[in-house]
Amino acid sequence: MKHTISILLENRFGAFDRVANLFSGKGFNLHSITIGETEIKDVMRMTIVTSGNDQIIDQVLKQLNRLIDTLKVIDLSEHERTERELALISVNYQKGTLEELKNISDIFRGKIVDINNKSIMIEVTGPPAKINAAVNVLMPYGIKEMARTGTVALKRGEQINALKEDVTE
């Protein structure tokens, strides 16, 4: 089963590497990893999508908590959450298919952000499953290039100050 794990991390030399290294060193699965600034100075948020049985996920969380630079580790899979991903998808078009592609983009509430004689670039955002669906539909037209951000996610509902909460065990 896939798990989305959110980590608050010191914005310090080598902190990101420690998390990434943990996944390779311990042989944990890593489906996506994102990192960006937060509302707190010197604190970054990493969102990691991993998978494994309960015992493995337990170890992933414990090993992440064990790192000195991690301030908070939450398995969001246990909570109500919002997950989003952004994809830029460059697709071939021919005479006649441009209209279809525009319709598909509309259906996925995407945006056409670039066009030239042979291809258009569509921007799609949404939960990862929606991105997958868009990719599947666009595939037959010939995807030339694609970039996905990986999942970012937040817990839903009222939040207290992120760092004041207890660290999940």
Add this chain to the structure above:
Amino acid sequence: MSSSPKMYDGAEILFESLRRENVEHIFGIPGGATIQIYEKLYDINFLKHILTRHEQGATHAADGYARATGKVGVVLVTSGPGATNTVTGIATAYMDSSPIVVFTGQVPTNLIGNDAFQEADIIGITRPITKHSFLVRDVNDLASVVRKAFYIAKSGRPGPVVVDLPKNVISAMAPLHYPEKVEVRGYKPKYEGHINQIKKAAKAIANAKRPLLYVGGGVIMSGATPQLRAFAIENNLPVTMTLQGLGAFPGTSELSLGMLGMHGMYWANQAINHCDVLVALGARFDDRVTGKLETFAPDAFKIHVDIDPSCIDKNVEVDVPIVGDVGQVLDELRKAMPHKPDTTEWWKEIRAWQKECPLTYDMSDGKLRTQFILERLSEKTKGDAVIVSDVGQHQMFIAQYYKFTNPRSLLSSGGLGTMGFSVPAALGASFGVTDRPIISISGDGGFAMNMQEILTARYYKRPVKFIVINNSYLGMVRQWQELFYNERYSFTDLTGANPDFHKVVEAMGVKSFVTSRIDEVDGILDAMLNYNDGPVFAEFRVIKEEMVFPMVPAGASVSDMILDRLDPERLV
């Protein structure tokens, strides 16, 4: 401008920080990137710098010092090769949770990443084998980094910390503020166990019919030996120990079952197989202990006390996890015991196993054996020497035949299994422990890997007793080849490859003995133990083909123990 603070360079700040941390010994070798530090060290009196002959030696020495004393061992090496030479030492300390701080020189910050002379990304290289690491990029951070490095190394589950010091940071100037308090917001080790969990554990132990304490190195690190002894004696509980746990409970006690696991005692492994409540104290269910996981303590209700939450449920799922300091938890556990368990019948079973397959060896062919030497040594030192083992057959014989009576008495690379550990680790231990004999015991293979540190021991006149058990083989691998690889002794025979060790050591200026005779062992050991003029050395030439038994083959169940050479199990 009258109020501007006094400025210090990075080297001065480093030494002032070490003074505040009460560092008395540093093991190291100077080099280009650290020359400024050594320039200051020339005038420093409050600590002693020990110049080793290899940076691996310095790191093992600091590790040995830390294991013997419980204090943080400190290493100072230069950039590039100086730093990379510490890697095996750091990994060794990491696997056995030994607190060391390794200061590595680094090229100036503007050259980092340029493939500069003697540049190595030591932070990157050591990331998976350190508890934490720091690259100091601003001299203003140096004092607080040192403070944090020592705090992280010794608190919680101890471990190695690397502090990388670029050359320009060492020569930069800053005011000196050594922080009184240390605060690392992402790191809060938990010492107090959860009281409800402790009560659950107490109830299970009190109602157990066949309880067993399984004790690891965490008990020694925590200083929980008195609590363990009290708890076991009050409740008449059998105690079995891992390699790192030996000494936590006296091997001479009636309650001690000795070591468990791959080369553990027959009765200890039987007890594991049959216990109904297993209490793991500061131990981590290592594969050398458990063998096949599915058959390890199959019927037992399992209680696991450890300071590192990630150790719990890692290899074996337990019923009552308790995260905390094992000493504090044992104090609470003693108070929480509703009554004592009735272990009379259980002890009868254990005594029967002890009679069924006692630990023996046969010397009727008149050839010298390691077991005999260790028995004599154990008796002569009353189990109270600091034994620094290397890795291999002799290490397991030490665990079986030396009756450790006190904690911090066996220094051994258990987790990483680093050959070449003993000589430098014993050297390091000798600076921290001066009231007990320090005895380094190596095989001929491991001895040759770091024997250069005998030079250091001689130069500093350390009273270390160096012993080489020479069977002219990489004996443990040879044993596996004999048992499991059709007696094909691929690259394990050192006959012709070894020098006359006693002559080599004599050439280093160290008094040395050699024998292959049983009747000379006592005399040589007595002479060594009474020798007071620096290091002394003996080479014991033992029978080549001896094997360590009992043995649980790797990945097998502990019930599939091979008891001796003639055991039909070995053919399975």
